[in-house]
Amino acid sequence: MSLSAFATLPDDARLWLLALAHPTEASVLAPEMDALLGHWHHKGVHYQGAWALLESRILAVAEPTLATQPSGCAIDGMLRGVRQLTARLGLTLEDPQAVLVRLGDGLHAIPRSDLPSRLSDGSLEDATPVLDLALLTVGDLRLGRLERPLAATWIRRKYRDQTPTICGS
8 A cells, every 4th residue: 555645744644534436546536636635725725635545445635734723614625526526537435434344355335234234144253354444644544554353443342342231130
């Protein structure tokens, strides 16, 4: 996974990760993403965003000043721009609530509502790699925190570590 686009950014640079429904080439996104980030500004502030396509499916956008001087409007504008450009290119973004897992045949987006049945039938196990699209910083990405085994995620805590509570005892 090449993070060269983020080489000059500090570890605390703010990060956004969005999953594409199908693999694509970075060259398909490049002109549109470069233009979007090149013109990213809000209320007189020009943001210095960088982007990378990870694993042909995960669009990573980073920006250093928004970590310390957040602007919800600037972030919303960038995300709206990403949604618009992917639509123009005929690309689909995964539901942000879906869980991205690595199975034997590649990355899959699993709807949260399907997690209990997938855990019960064994198609998701404690060792299944889960990609954490909620990472907040480039440093987290550099440290390899994008992918963790299911057992080390909220999914394990929510669905596997539940013990029934008996009323009155």
